[in-house]
Amino acid sequence: MENTILGTTLICQVAVIVRDVEKATRRFAELLGVPVPNIIMANEDGSDTVSYMGQPTKGRVRLSFFHMENLVLEFIEPTEDPTTWKEFLDIKGPGVHHIAFKAKNRMLETAAKLEQFGYSLIQNGDKYAYVESTEDLGVILELLDID
Template sequence: MSVRHPVPLTGFIQVAVVVEDIEAALDAWCELLDLPRPEVRETGPAPNPNETYRGETAAYGLKLAVLDCPERGFVVELHEPDENPSTFREFLDRHGNGVHHLGFQVGEARDAVVGELEATGHALRTVGVYDDGSWTIVDTEDVLGVNLNIKPHA
């Protein structure tokens, strides 16, 4: 396969880990990395018209904590999904705790990168749009062993 729009390593911004118990995982990560404990944000399972999961409007709850590693230029995100269908629940049910995705900032090449990945058979798991950006989880688990989060910017 010839890649016309490669994902730049300089754009690496994120490791996202899905867990069954965010409190226990957060304690372990903070101790391991000697970081202060961040807040755990929680969203409810209301339908979100700005997010899709496998082509349908997403409606799931999530606990999220972000461990910032500014000296390295990336974050470690911990995700604890509720039981509703989502990319995070799908991963947890299939694999248990583990690395769900690696995030890359690709700037203006976002649509080209996502389009090329999709054209080569990688389904879009989740597309989310927010006020100043977007995030797209591309299903690359079977080929790369991990999904990709392609963002125009962090």
């Protein structure tokens, strides 16, 4: 549905903040009876330009991804870098952090529309943007610049 502010109604990812990404990844793989996916340290090399609350940050985070039939489930373990992920864990503890929508070639344009809608940009990198929507929706919205 291209007439939505998001440009789509398809949720492509759900992300969960955890204290121990190895444990969460291993246990979820056991639950599903699938191989344990790799755990990566995102932005370890600093190649992604990350901004949190308008300020630059290294934005490193430990991640694993489960490619389900209908979406990707992401487990996120924050580092000490200032990020929305660390803030979430520090304040709320583990839980669902965001749901994501594809916004290929229109990520910042869509973020600007969401800003007008009342959801401010809180963090972004080269391929993603988070907008603060928890007061209304109980979850952050992510825009992914992917196909």
